[in-house]
Amino acid sequence: MMMQEQVREGTAGAILFDATASSQVNDDWFAPDYWCGRGALRTQSGGRGGVAVIDTPAGDCVLRHYRRGGLVAKWMGDRYLWMGAERSRGFAEFRLMADMIRQGLPVPGVVAARYRRHGLFYTADLITRRIPDASTLAECLAAGKFDGELAELVGALVARFHRVGIWHADLNAHNILVTATELYLIDFDRGERRRPAESWRLANLQRLRRSLIKLGAAAQGETAFEQQLWKPLLYRYELSFGTSDGGLL
Incomplete structure (x- = not known):
C-alpha cells in the first residue's frame, strides 16, 4: 500500500505521519508513559539514552527521542535550534526514509515524526517499524x-x-x-x-x-x-x- 503522508498541527508543534499505518496518531504516541500504562512498552538499549519498543495499533514500533551527543549535550540536552518544520530532525529523517522506501531500499518503515516548539528551540521524536528477529x-x-x-x-x-x-x-x-x-x-x-x-x-x-x-x-x-x-x-x-x-x- 502506498504511503499517505499527513501533517497534524497543534499549538506547540506538529506531527507528520503515514495515514495508512494509523489515522489516530497523536501526542500520546510519543510518550513512553502512555504505552507503559497499557502494558505496551518494552525498552531496549541503543542510541543516546536508549529507545523504546512499543506495541501500537500499527504493529511493533521503535520510538526514538532525539538527543544530542558530545560536549554540546551538556548544554543543549535534547534541544535543537528551530530552523523550520522541514529541517527539524524528525521530519527530515521521516522524509528521507520515506523516499528510500519508495526506492525499495532496506530501511525500517516510518510511522510518524513530531516536533515540539520551545521558543527558539524544539525537541523531536520519530517512530519507525521494528525489524523482527534482527x-x-x-x-x-x-x-x-x-x-x-x-x-x-x-x-x-x-x-x-x-x-x-x-x-x-x-x-x-x-x-x-x-x-x-x-x-x-x-x-x-x-x-x-x-x-x-x-x-x-x-x-x-x-x-x-x-x-x-x-x-x-x-x-x-x-x-x-x-x-x-x-x-x-x-x-x-x-x-x-x-x-x-x-x-x-
Whole structure:
C-alpha cells in the first residue's frame, strides 16, 4: 500500500505521519508513559539514552527521542535550534526514509515524526517499524558470527545506498541490522542525498571500518582483519556499486 503522508498541527508543534499505518496518531504516541500504562512498552538499549519498543495499533514500533551527543549535550540536552518544520530532525529523517522506501531500499518503515516548539528551540521524536528477529552487526561481531560471507553482504548493502547518493551520517556496526533473509540500515538522523563523489563514499566506509576495529574485529591482528573481513567487504561493495578500477581496495 502506498504511503499517505499527513501533517497534524497543534499549538506547540506538529506531527507528520503515514495515514495508512494509523489515522489516530497523536501526542500520546510519543510518550513512553502512555504505552507503559497499557502494558505496551518494552525498552531496549541503543542510541543516546536508549529507545523504546512499543506495541501500537500499527504493529511493533521503535520510538526514538532525539538527543544530542558530545560536549554540546551538556548544554543543549535534547534541544535543537528551530530552523523550520522541514529541517527539524524528525521530519527530515521521516522524509528521507520515506523516499528510500519508495526506492525499495532496506530501511525500517516510518510511522510518524513530531516536533515540539520551545521558543527558539524544539525537541523531536520519530517512530519507525521494528525489524523482527534482527541483530545488529555489532552483536554478530561479539557473538563470533561476523565472517567473510557476512562482510560481503554488508559491502553490498552499503553500495545500494551509495549508488543512489544516500550518505549515512553515522555508518557504524550498531546501525546495520542482520536478519535471516535481509540486511537493513537504520538511524538516518542527519543523513542526506549527495551528488556522486568517491570522497564521501570512501569517508563513509572508513567510518564503518573504524567502528568495526573499535568493537574488536581486528582482535586477531590487522592483517587478518584486512584479509578475512575488510577486503571481502570492499570487493562486494565495488562489485555491487559497479566500479571496476579497484580504487577503494
